[in-house]
Amino acid sequence: MKKNKKKIIIISAYILGGIIILGLAYSFISFLISWQKTALESNCEGNLKTMGIIVQEYHEKHGNYPNNLYNLPEIEAMKYQPTCPTTDEKYIYEKTIDGFIIYCPNPEKHKGYTGSYSKCKYLLYDSEEGVIPIDSTDTIAINHFECKMNIRKIAAGIVEFKSRYNRYPESLEQLSKYISIDASLFCPESKSKYIYQKSDNHFRISCPDPQTHSRYFNVYKLYYDSEEGFIHEYQK
Ligand SMILES: [Zn+2]
Numbered sequence: 001m002k003k004n005k006k007k008i009i010i011i012s013a014y015i016l017g018g019i020i021i022l023g024l025a026y027s028f029i030s031f032l033i034s035w036q037k038t039a040l041e042s043n044c045e046g047n048l049k050t051m052g053i054i055v056q057e058y059h060e061k062h063g064n065y066p067n068n069l070y071n072l073p074e075i076e077a078m079k080y081q082p083t084c085p086t087t088d089e090k091y092i093y094e095k096t097i098d099g100f101i102i103y104c105p106n107p108e109k110h111k112g113y114t115g116s117y118s119k120c121k122y123l124l125y126d127s128e129e130g131v132i133p134i135d136s137t138d139t140i141a142i143n144h145f146e147c148k149m150n151i152r153k154i155a156a157g158i159v160e161f162k163s164r165y166n167r168y169p170e171s172l173e174q175l176s177k178y179i180s181i182d183a184s185l186f187c188p189e190s191k192s193k194y195i196y197q198k199s200d201n202h203f204r205i206s207c208p209d210p211q212t213h214s215r216y217f218n219v220y221k222l223y224y225d226s227e228e229g230f231i232h233e234y235q236k
């Protein structure tokens with residue numbers, strides 16, 4: 001009877017020990033997995049930053065932005081292939097009216113610390129602001145970014161119109177008539193129409209209510225001006 005009890009105690013100790021070891025192994029493995037996933041996400045940000053700096057340096061040297069990111073010898077010489085380390089997809093490079101953006105095509109496939117999928121809607125390098133991660137729940141930040149991209153697209157359309165017809169369009173509607181731009185003419189946050197001002201050799205396109213998508217500042221300007229460039233001004 002005593003022997004049996006001892007046996008049971010020993011067996012229970014083994015089982016308990018086994019459970020503890022399994023538990024430790026499990027938490028160690030999940031730590032490794034989350035560490036790896038986090039490392040992958042920050043590698044993606046790191047890739048964007050490295051490529052952004054290479055393009056900025058190209059601009060300093062040549063006075064313009066490259067048409068294709070992947071032709072640059074500096075990009076080809078990057079230690080790691082410039083693809084997203086999680087999805088292995090190529091980054092997308094787009095020239096904007098006054099700069100460029102490079103973005104990860106699928107940041108929502110990144111995984112975070114907990115192993116759950118990233119809530120990142122946009123992860124990009126913007127020549128205006130450097131690396132910006134935008135959370136999918138942060139609608140103000142999303143609309144702010146999309147408003148900026150709308151302004152840049154409309155400005156690019158106006159410049160193209162001017163190069164074709166040697167004059168600025170009378171109204172923004174004329175852009176959709178002559179040039180295919182998919183940009184909306186309305187701010188995604190305030191829903192107000194962009195303000196277009198022009199003279200013979202100058203134009204400006206601005207968001208009428210940028211304060212609706214600036215959470216932290218009172219006065220805030222957001223426009224593209226053919227002389228001043230992209231103005232993105234915060235005032236405390
Ligand atoms: Zn990525």
Ligand SMILES: [Zn+2]
Pocket residue numbers: 147187188189190207208209210213
């Ligand atoms: Zn806006």
